[in-house]
Amino acid sequence: MRKIYSLALGLIASVVFAQDGAPATPYYNGFNFNQSGMALKNALSTKITTTHINELSYSPGVWNALKVTDQDPDNPGFVLLLYGFSESVCPAGSSNDDDHRRRNANNNGGDPNCEWNREHVYPQSLGTPDLGQEGAGADAHHLRACDVDRNGQRGNKLYTTGSGNSGNSGSGWYPGDEWKGDVARILMYMYLRYPNQCVPTNAVMGNTVTSDPNMPAILLQWNAEDPVSEYEDNRNIYLNNANNAWGQGNRNPFIDNPYLATLIWGGPVAQDRWGINATDSFFEAKLTVYPNPAANNEINIYSETNLEEIQLINLNGQLIQQIQKPKAVNNTYQLQNLPDGFYILKMTSGGQSAAKKIIVN
Incomplete structure (x- = not known):
């Protein structure tokens, strides 16, 4: 013995x-990362709520924010479109362009002819209550640039499993291989930031994890399979800086380190950007x-x-x-x-x- x-x-x-x-960003100075499970979830929820000091207006605040936060790192002046996948250039006057991946940042509005609008990753009508156009409904961590037609095609369909490009999957909607991690991290952020209004199971199909009946297992899978991109980092950094014209002051911790979701809910081991789970053992x-x-x-x-x-x-x-x-x-x-x-x-x-x-x- x-x-x-x-x-x-x-x-x-x-x-x-x-x-x-530990994270490099000073945003987490003094935060106790020797936690896991619901204790870590609740602590992060408090952190991102108390540091959300600037509430944006839905219009023009969110419009202006997305023109900056959603810029394509490889194509200045263009925004990347959630769910998009075609690399072709949107032809002027064309209405058959809903699969495109980018738009001119200034082509925002409601016209399906080569314009983009604001996609509620957590559907506005599925909030409890409805997200409206302030608070959760105007949180720029949650809203993304999206083709007008494609936004309409998704509507308020629940996310579900799929593969390849985005589109209908049974009665639900698959966000696409490129975007599924983004969607998962956004929905997890919304759950922590608005825990009663934005319950993930109201927006996602499928089984939930044992430790939390509100967390669909598919989100943890997507979070693990689709690592964080430079694009997501750029959004997070800009919105964190409350001195920026359209900054909120808070961050999405699951972009900073997807492994935080693993520590809270378990499931597949996600990307660990801070070396919390450093080990030589596969x-x-x-x-x-x-x-x-x-x-x-x-x-x-x-x-x-x-x-x-x-x-x-x-x-x-x-x-x-x-x-x-x-x-x-x-x-x-x-x-x-x-x-x-x-x-x-x-x-x-x-x-x-x-x-x-x-x-x-």
């Missing part, structure tokens, strides 16, 4: 060290334990490889629980009825082991 105890102490040190990754990199601290004395383990054994070890080195050949549902294992305390959760697969410190309270 002493050997296990020594191992446990070493594992605690390594897990704590792995949480030492097996460990594909593991997520959530929520942590545990909720309702339950812990979930998401693993992209089949686990052969799970051990729960207390800080005295005692083996509290051991499960061999555990069964998973959608790559997720669940431990229930855990006693309160601090533990090391040791998982084994294919001759490799990984450990996570967990708290049950």
